[in-house]
Amino acid sequence: MIWFRNDLRLHDNEVFYQASEKSSFIIPVYCFDPRYFDRNQFGNLNTGVLRAAFVIEAVTALKEKLKSHGSDLLTYIGKPEDIIPRIAQKYQVNEVYHHREVALRETSISEKVESELWNSKINLRHFIGHTLYHKEDLPFPIKDIPNGFSVFKKKVERESSVRQPIPFPSNFLTPPHLEDTKIPTLKDLGYSDEEIKSVDDIYLLGGEDTALSIMHSVLSTYPETEQDPVILGPFIAAGALSPILLYNNIKKLGEGKKDKRFEKIIDILLWRDYFRFMLKKYPNVFFKSLGTKNSTTADIPALTMNEELFEKWKSGQTAHDFINSTMIQLKKTGYIPYQAGLIAASYLVHEYQVNWLKGASWFEEQLLDYSPATVYGQWSHVAGVGTSEKDNKALDWQKLIKTNFPNGLPKLDELFAK
Numbered sequence: 001m002i003w004f005r006n007d008l009r010l011h012d013n014e015v016f017y018q019a020s021e022k023s024s025f026i027i028p029v030y031c032f033d034p035r036y037f038d039r040n041q042f043g044n045l046n047t048g049v050l051r052a053a054f055v056i057e058a059v060t061a062l063k064e065k066l067k068s069h070g071s072d073l074l075t076y077i078g079k080p081e082d083i084i085p086r087i088a089q090k091y092q093v094n095e096v097y098h099h100r101e102v103a104l105r106e107t108s109i110s111e112k113v114e115s116e117l118w119n120s121k122i123n124l125r126h127f128i129g130h131t132l133y134h135k136e137d138l139p140f141p142i143k144d145i146p147n148g149f150s151v152f153k154k155k156v157e158r159e160s161s162v163r164q165p166i167p168f169p170s171n172f173l174t175p176p177h178l179e180d181t182k183i184p185t186l187k188d189l190g191y192s193d194e195e196i197k198s199v200d201d202i203y204l205l206g207g208e209d210t211a212l213s214i215m216h217s218v219l220s221t222y223p224e225t226e227q228d229p230v231i232l233g234p235f236i237a238a239g240a241l242s243p244i245l246l247y248n249n250i251k252k253l254g255e256g257k258k259d260k261r262f263e264k265i266i267d268i269l270l271w272r273d274y275f276r277f278m279l280k281k282y283p284n285v286f287f288k289s290l291g292t293k294n295s296t297t298a299d300i301p302a303l304t305m306n307e308e309l310f311e312k313w314k315s316g317q318t319a320h321d322f323i324n325s326t327m328i329q330l331k332k333t334g335y336i337p338y339q340a341g342l343i344a345a346s347y348l349v350h351e352y353q354v355n356w357l358k359g360a361s362w363f364e365e366q367l368l369d370y371s372p373a374t375v376y377g378q379w380s381h382v383a384g385v386g387t388s389e390k391d392n393k394a395l396d397w398q399k400l401i402k403t404n405f406p407n408g409l410p411k412l413d414e415l416f417a418k
Helices: 014-022 049-068 080-090 104-118 149-159 193-199 208-221 228-238 243-253 260-281 307-314 321-333 338-351 356-366 372-382 397-404
Strands: 002-004 028-032 074-077 095-099 123-127
Touching: 002 014, 014 095, 014 123, 028 049, 028 080, 049 193, 049 208, 049 228, 080 104, 095 104, 104 123, 149 260, 208 228, 208 243, 228 243, 228 260, 243 260, 260 372, 307 321, 307 338, 307 356, 321 338, 321 356, 338 356, 338 372, 338 397, 356 372
Parallel strands: 002 028, 002 095, 028 074, 095 123
Antiparallel strands: none
């Protein structure tokens, strides 16, 4: 039995491959966990309507792909610790496979599922599948990972290597007479008619085949196409595109040599790895207002929960046009360029002095490219409380605008122009 989480793909998916190789039958399952559609301590949704629609697209694509291979994907609204054990018992499952996560919410859910399964003497097997470099291939144990990003990057690039993609699975056999399940609608997940209507204004792409198509298009036109992190990021975050597969395609284009055209993409993949491994090294560190610092640290600005300033920022009503354009595009589309996100975060923290966790939670709601470690890790460094000391600094956001966006923020149609 396979429990899909943020791994909505069949290419380079160790969970699906191992399950299909070692089992006579497999039962793929995806749970729309209601906890991900609740509001957090700041009143923001854990998943905004745009990302929910994007996930539904990706799950639908995966279900259709599995059905084309004679399999299926069982989909439910509910808590995995309630659903997974019930399905496992009903179909006399021996083991459950899934990808391991690192953020507290995800790990606590896994622990609950594992505990419930163990009551029926069913084993939950964990796999790692969201990073470019596999944990077992790092040149240091997790507890000794260098805190400095530049040191981390140099050592892994020099002393480790990226694995080859996992082969495409060959066994899709499922038990006869599986439950007939339907993929939920946005209304089923609790979104209002007004929220659902807003999705009609944006063209949402989802699923592995779409991700692979966009990847090949982006790589064939890069560096002319500068928006690769924006376009590919949501697919990586949702697990519809493997960073290892992306990396290997980059290396093929560069014929195995270091290619400066793609260093930007690889650097962003390494940052994603770094944030994820840091969250493993320092559990929950990116969700603490002071991070690894303590309350006596003098260089951390005194931040507030100023609701008036926060509302101006998130609704695009600040005194700066670029910030406004960024926040309006984020709300409308869920897409903003990587550097634009850092600029907007810097503005909220260092101009408005608003608590960075409040801003990060807004990005959590709005971004299509959302993964806990990456988004909160980025924000913590903007706020000066991140794990990489050298990168804990207030950014010159005005200089970044002039350098990266001399002609203003690209429009959504420009992002997909290639």
